[in-house]
Structure formats: structure tokens, C-alpha cells
Amino acid sequence: xxxxxxxxxxxxxxxxxxxxxxxxxxxxxxxxxxxxxxxxxxxxxxxxxxxxxxxxxxxxxxxxxxxxxxxxxxxxxxxxxxxxxxxxxxxxxxxxxxxxxxxxxxxxxxxxxxxxxxxxxxxxxxxxxxxxxxxxxxxxxxxxxxxxxxxxxxxxxxxxxxxxxxxxxxxxxxxxxxxxxxxxxxxxxxxxxxxxxxxxxxxxxxxxxxxxxxxxxxxxxxxxxxxxxxxxxxxxxxxxxxxxxx
Amino acid sequence: xxxxxxxxxxxxxxxxxxxxxxxxxxxxxxxxxxxxxxxxxxxxxxxxxxxxxxxxxxxxxxxxxxxxxxxxxxxxxxxxxxxxxxxxxxxxxxxxxxxxxxxxxxxxxxxxxxxxxxxxxxxxxxxxxxxxxxxxxxxxxxxxxxxxxxxxxxxxxxxxxxxxxxxxxxxxxxxxxxxxxxxxxxxxxxxxxxxxxxxxxxxxxxxxxxxxxxxxxxxxxxxxxxxxxxxxxxxxxxxxxxxxxx
DNA sequence: CGCCCCATTGAGACGGCTCAACTTGCGTGG
DNA sequence: CCACGCAAGTTGAGCCGTCTCAATGGGGCG
Numbered sequence: 001x002x003x004x005x006x007x008x009x010x011x012x013x014x015x016x017x018x019x020x021x022x023x024x025x026x027x028x029x030x031x032x033x034x035x036x037x038x039x040x041x042x043x044x045x046x047x048x049x050x051x052x053x054x055x056x057x058x059x060x061x062x063x064x065x066x067x068x069x070x071x072x073x074x075x076x077x078x079x080x081x082x083x084x085x086x087x088x089x090x091x092x093x094x095x096x097x098x099x100x101x102x103x104x105x106x107x108x109x110x111x112x113x114x115x116x117x118x119x120x121x122x123x124x125x126x127x128x129x130x131x132x133x134x135x136x137x138x139x140x141x142x143x144x145x146x147x148x149x150x151x152x153x154x155x156x157x158x159x160x161x162x163x164x165x166x167x168x169x170x171x172x173x174x175x176x177x178x179x180x181x182x183x184x185x186x187x188x189x190x191x192x193x194x195x196x197x198x199x200x201x202x203x204x205x206x207x208x209x210x211x212x213x214x215x216x217x218x219x220x221x222x223x224x225x226x227x228x229x230x231x232x233x234x235x236x237x238x239x240x241x242x243x244x245x246x
Numbered sequence: 247x248x249x250x251x252x253x254x255x256x257x258x259x260x261x262x263x264x265x266x267x268x269x270x271x272x273x274x275x276x277x278x279x280x281x282x283x284x285x286x287x288x289x290x291x292x293x294x295x296x297x298x299x300x301x302x303x304x305x306x307x308x309x310x311x312x313x314x315x316x317x318x319x320x321x322x323x324x325x326x327x328x329x330x331x332x333x334x335x336x337x338x339x340x341x342x343x344x345x346x347x348x349x350x351x352x353x354x355x356x357x358x359x360x361x362x363x364x365x366x367x368x369x370x371x372x373x374x375x376x377x378x379x380x381x382x383x384x385x386x387x388x389x390x391x392x393x394x395x396x397x398x399x400x401x402x403x404x405x406x407x408x409x410x411x412x413x414x415x416x417x418x419x420x421x422x423x424x425x426x427x428x429x430x431x432x433x434x435x436x437x438x439x440x441x442x443x444x445x446x447x448x449x450x451x452x453x454x455x456x457x458x459x460x461x462x463x464x465x466x467x468x469x470x471x472x473x474x475x476x477x478x479x480x481x482x483x484x485x486x487x488x489x490x491x492x
Numbered sequence: 493c494g495c496c497c498c499a500t501t502g503a504g505a506c507g508g509c510t511c512a513a514c515t516t517g518c519g520t521g522g
Numbered sequence: 523c524c525a526c527g528c529a530a531g532t533t534g535a536g537c538c539g540t541c542t543c544a545a546t547g548g549g550g551c552g
Binding site (some may be wrong): 063079081082083085087089094100101102103104105109110129132133136139142144145146147148149150151153154155156157158160161162201202203204243245 | 325327328329331333335336346347348349350351355356375378379382387388389390392393394395396397399400401402403404406407408435447448449450489491
């Protein structure tokens, strides 16, 4: 596996299953895709062994060969600037695809690390490019996925540029709630996969401010907080606080 | 032109020229592209009449049909949130391509307005998708362009999340300087295409803070400011201030 | 048990925001 | 030609939200 510097390929073979059986396929793959074409995609995908918390999938500067779909667990991506300052650029949950940075200059543009024990599907990009030439709906799908990433990054710029601490934290909670419920999990009760540190880093806040904000939201009865367990009591108020501005 | 709600198509025919003659083609199109294939792209492109300052090319919610390459002038993109608050999400200069938001759900995700008299090339997306199925280097090119947009948006998240006012303003200046010099214009003397208002909005600062920051950078001898005319006196210091953090 | 990491909470400092006054450049109309 | 209004930018004074620094409280693990 020389193309797999971090050697995440599954060497045991016991988690193998196919895309057509995967309950996440509606998220990773176009809905309107023939079973035959799904199998062609399935044939080029490599499923990983479990990746444990803190383990990297790739790092900035690594040669770009693949994009990755999260299969289970949760993943964060981050940049390091010249001074070694970390910026979390995204959190990825099952069914979501990461690695679209890196196509631009054939080198990965960020670091990717697992926040808990996770598994991913590795999708060799050159292979998927070839398939995309033959399956128009697949080409369209990847254009759409990248476009959605751009849109969500722009929303993030809005959040960072215009919102105060309450607006930023609640915006993240709403996003996570939506993404959990897309997977048929509860939209009201969720377990945060990331630390306060990662939340603060992502949102441009210190951990103290994140913590104070959670406490304030709880005091106002909008959410209940117990460590990483969050319960949303008042969804309407939560959404209205989202717009809170600087 | 029913597919052209803002009717920017050139109706005079006097600015027509071809991609193969365009001195920006190295920016819009793959370098390694056959002349024959460039002509095929050229055939589907519609060149716009001049678009004057303040005129919109499209707005959020408009049906998505095309992406656009800036030919001359300068363009800004912005979001409006539910409360009507504006967030500038990008500035686009000649040779740069915009409109990749909107592929995701077939509806434009932002507003696009000209900051001065500009011209653009309209690239019908369905046509370019068809061509991309036939010209692998073209498919790759659009994946790369979108990937680069994602990378630059992530850098922007870093800027908004971690840098103070000086860091944000100088980061924008460095970016503009680099982009001007890519077009063989001076990297040291440039005219800002956007107002202080737009700069502040983009960078998450008020216009007063932007103004004070320009004044301070001038007092420190790093730049000279005369309205929108900027001269970079000390490039090294400028780059070091870029990293200034909150 | 003791250590370490993560999270919470408090007190004070500071950077950028708000509000306000003033300048400059430009177009319009008397 | 000047008077005027308007928009854009600059500068100052005071305020406020978030950061910094510091102390304390759990929970997991050797």
C-alpha cells in the first residue's frame, strides 16, 4: 500500500460490506444512480480499519490521491499557519465527504484527524475521475458536493465575521442537530463529538467563552448541558439566538 | 435570452474576441489544452456587454445556469442573512471564476455585483459539463478550480477566526498584490477596487477600524495610502504583520 | 490514591465597536 | 462660478464583549 502513507487500509477484511448495502449511500452517492453504477463505484473504494482518536488520516503536504467518506465516528480537519497556530476548518460526520482541498495542486491542503474511533471509505480520486467521465450523474454529484462545501464555508465566514459568541455556538449546535437528524438520529439530544477546545478553535473563541456561553444558554433554558451531552429544550429560541450579532 | 434574467449578454458584438486570443486564458483554462479544445469551449461562452458599478449579475435564489469568468473590472459576491445583514464572501478580479456556489441545489447561493464597470464571460454550466465528459483535462480543471476556492475559503476562516485588525487588512493586501502581479501588474502599487465598507464587511471589521488600521500601517512606514491607491513600501514587514493574532 | 486533562467560573485588561464630529471630493443646480 | 448636498473616509472619546490569567472542580486511569 505505498499510496497509503498512514496505512489505514483494512487488512482484516471483516468490516467489508458494499455501497449498495450501506445506509449512508443516500448521503455519499447520487440518489438517482443505477445499482450497476453503484457497484462500479463500490469496486474502487477501500474501506479502512478502525482509526482511533487522535490518529491522522493525512497531513498538509501529503501527496493527494484520495478523498474520504466518513463511515462511522467523527473527523476534524485543521490548518496550521506558519507560526504553528491551529485553525479547525471543519467537522465531518458519517455520510460526509472530505478531502476536496488538495485537488487544486495535487497536495493535501489540511490535516485530518479522527476525534474518536472512526472508519472511513477511501475513494481514489483518479479512479473516480475516470468513472465520472463515464457516469454523468457521478460527475454532477461531485461538482455538487464541492459546491455545497463552498456554500457551507461561506456561511461559516458569515458566522465568524458577524456573530457574537452566542450566535456562533448556537449556529454550530443547529448545524450538528440538522446533520444528526439527516441520519435519523435525534435532533434534540446529541453528544458533541469534539472538545470545547475544538469548538472554540473552530468558532474563533476561547474555551472559556465557549463554556460561559453554554452555561448562559442553559440558564436561559434553551439547552441542557452535561459535558458533551446536549439537549435542546427550546428549538425556536435556539434558532433566534443564532442570528445574534456582534 | 430567457435564461439570462439580468440580460448581460452582449447585444452589440463589438467586444467579441476568442478565448485563444485572450491574455487571461492561462488563468481561466488549463494550460495544457489543445487549441481545438479551447475553441470548443470558446463556442459555448457568451461575452457580456459592459456591466456598470452596482449592477447585479445574479442574486440569491436565481436559477443556476452558468458560471462566470471576470474579463475586466472587479466583482464582489455577498450573502444576505435572514435579517438582511450583508456578508461579502469574495472579491473577483480578471481571470478569476465565480458562481461555483449554486451547483449544489441548482439555485444561486449568493449575490454578485460589479464594483466598477466590468465585463464577464458567461459559461453555461450544462454545456461545460458535457464538454468535461469529453475532455478529461477540462473536468480536472474545474475540480481544481473548485478545490482552490475551498482552500482559499479555509484560509479566510483562519483569518477571520485568529487574526486581529492589522492581520486581516494586511492579509487582504497581500492577496490582492499577489493576484495583481499574476496578471503582470505591479505588486507594489495597486488601486483597491472596493470601498472601505466592503473591506470592513469582508474582514469582519467596521469601516472605522479599517481606516484606523490603514493609517497606522502608513505611520509605521509599511504602506502609503491615498484613498484607494495603496503603495507597499516594506513588503517584508507587511508579510510579518499578516500573522498578527488576536 | 494521586495525577492529568478537560471544563467551569471569576476578576481585570484590552481591542474593536458605537457614536459623533469633521474633512474631502464630486455632482447638481442656482 | 460658487453654494449646496451627499457619499466616503478619517479621527477622537467612551463603552462593551471577549481574552487573559488564575483558581477550582470533576472524571478517567495508572
